Amino acid sequence: MSILIITEHDNQSLKPVTLNLVTAAQQIGGDIDLLVAGENAQGAAEAAATIGGVRKVILADNAAYAHQLAENVSKLVVELADGYSHILAPGTTTGKNIAPRVAALLGVNQLSDIISVEAADTFKRPIYAGNAIATVKSADAVKVMTVRGTAFDAAEAAGGSAVIEACGAVHQHADVSFVGEELAKSDRPELTAASVVISGGRGMGNGENFELLNKVADKLGAAVGASRAAVDAGFVPNDMQVGQTGKMVAPELYIAVGISGAIQHLAGMKDSKVIVAINKDEEAPIFQVADYGLVADLFEAVPELENRL
Amino acid sequence: MKVLVAVKRVIDYNVKVRVKSDRSDVDLANVKMALNPFCEIAVEEAVRLKEAGTASEVVVVSIGSKSCQEQLRTALALGADRAIQVEAADQLDSLSVARILQKIAEEESADLILLGKQAIDSDNNQTGQMLAALMDRPQATFASEVVVEGETLKVTREVDGGLQTLSLKLPAVVTTDLRLNEPRYASLPNIMKAKKKPLDVKTPEELGAQLAAGVELVSVEPPAERQAGIKVSSVEELVDKLRNEAKVVA
Ligand SMILES: Cc1cc2nc3c(=O)[nH]c(=O)nc-3n(C[C@H](O)[C@H](O)[C@H](O)COP(=O)(O)OP(=O)(O)OC[C@H]3O[C@@H](n4cnc5c(N)ncnc54)[C@H](O)[C@@H]3O)c2cc1C
């Protein structure tokens, strides 16, 4: 068996989720190759080559892949697919954008967001906002899947010395182009990779009040997240949404502040190791999953928390 | 511009699903069903394009057993012009759904095909991308803004890092995210009117769509339940527990 991983990167560097995918691939078993499709992506390819247990890194460096548009990358992957038994992509917005196109072009179904490897053809994945876990078995010759990074440990980022093989294939769809992007700038760790996450909900009242959470986050080296209600209300940008239809997080410590605990929110954070809830309503469902619940007004509790840390 | 919207019948988002005792699947007997929330957003977007004079016709399609006609009627009440039910098993796999949608899109010569970014039952987030690939057309998934400029779409997408904007030539596939719009409620007169709007029934064979196989559902289990922990009485106690009991804070 051999496995191709579509890496997550920003051309210069590799995103940590790639390491979790390598672990998933090791559990499947077989040779592991990594694809870096980008522009001026030598940096990301070099980082990929040092991951332990990787056979080779395929670097497709071309303007067509600069923004990893799904139309272009999917055709590249299909061209490379021959001989691979599994093609893995991260369950990120980039991975989810590309992998289903690959699957459709190869004429197979996709397994979305797998959380465990039971056998080389059998996997577990959450359905219904994580309220049920399905075991699915694929008879397809090539298994295309997205992987939930937080469900697998990170592989060693160092110790490997894989060869980097250049791939000159260029696929450029004529009818799509990149216009621009507005990326959130933050010195804090990435939400899905942080070991501590503090999230605010509608109870925060407005965007300025998130500063209270930022201060705690600075002390804990935490990332800051939010509920859908806080994003919809315009308190904070969309990239902070945690939940069934936002980001899935599983940190060591998750602190939910002014969040009621709707099933859609729980779906995105209930695999956290320790959960803290601060809410003034003692009946709030979030307390049913919290290891430590504090019934309090957040505007008093959060500044005090910051002081005591 | 003709708009095709794919809608799925799913469990109501307020219902917490239970796994059957034999673990063969989840139990959907007597459970409240609804239009998938992301599909509702897709219908709303299409109807707004029609109201703005940009879209000439809005056709909604659902693939499943006869019961999905209920959701098609909902979409018609929200303002769609016409509906198509493709008679097939409920929970048909995504690739088969995408192949059927491709045939419908061709038959209808749709310029814009709108889908939800994910169905809240299977949480797959893949059908729109598969459809776009089969048609070899551009896609804009997770859309939070769609602007039509002649034969071109400018779509803002919600991505992990923030927002990304793409330009696509029609025909194109767009999948909706939560912030694209706030769907309206269907008024009673519109619900009545919807009963008279055309609803065609087709089969995959008539359409010439080939169904896929491949993925087998082996079993379904409930997730590991988290036990509720304790209530602490003060911030001081909380910090003490985090430091000395959970040991997650230095
Ligand atoms: C299709 C769909 C997808 C969805 N996806 C997601 C998702 O991915 N993520 C997500 O989070 N939600 C999602 N939702 C929304 C979800 O159903 C809830 O509406 C949302 O999570 C509620 O956010 P909240 O807890 O911040 O707000 P509320 O439910 O309004 O809760 C606010 C809480 O703050 C508390 N509070 C208020 N003031 C204070 C104070 N001063 N001090 C302490 N506590 C206070 C209140 O007691 C209350 O419990 C989705 C919904 C749908 C239909």
Ligand SMILES: Cc1cc2nc3c(=O)[nH]c(=O)nc-3n(C[C@H](O)[C@H](O)[C@H](O)COP(=O)(O)OP(=O)(O)OC[C@H]3O[C@@H](n4cnc5c(N)ncnc54)[C@H](O)[C@@H]3O)c2cc1C
């Ligand atoms: C327990 C369980 C596990 C399953 N596991 C898998 C699995 O691992 N792999 C797999 O491929 N399938 C699986 N299925 C089948 C799966 O639930 C879906 O029925 C199927 O994949 C259809 O697409 P989707 O809901 O995933 O679409 P998504 O890609 O999540 O939905 C996106 C959009 O596609 C459109 N759409 C989807 N279905 C229809 C439809 N029938 N009619 C009209 N529009 C539609 C809607 O606009 C929707 O918003 C499973 C089903 C069950 C019950």
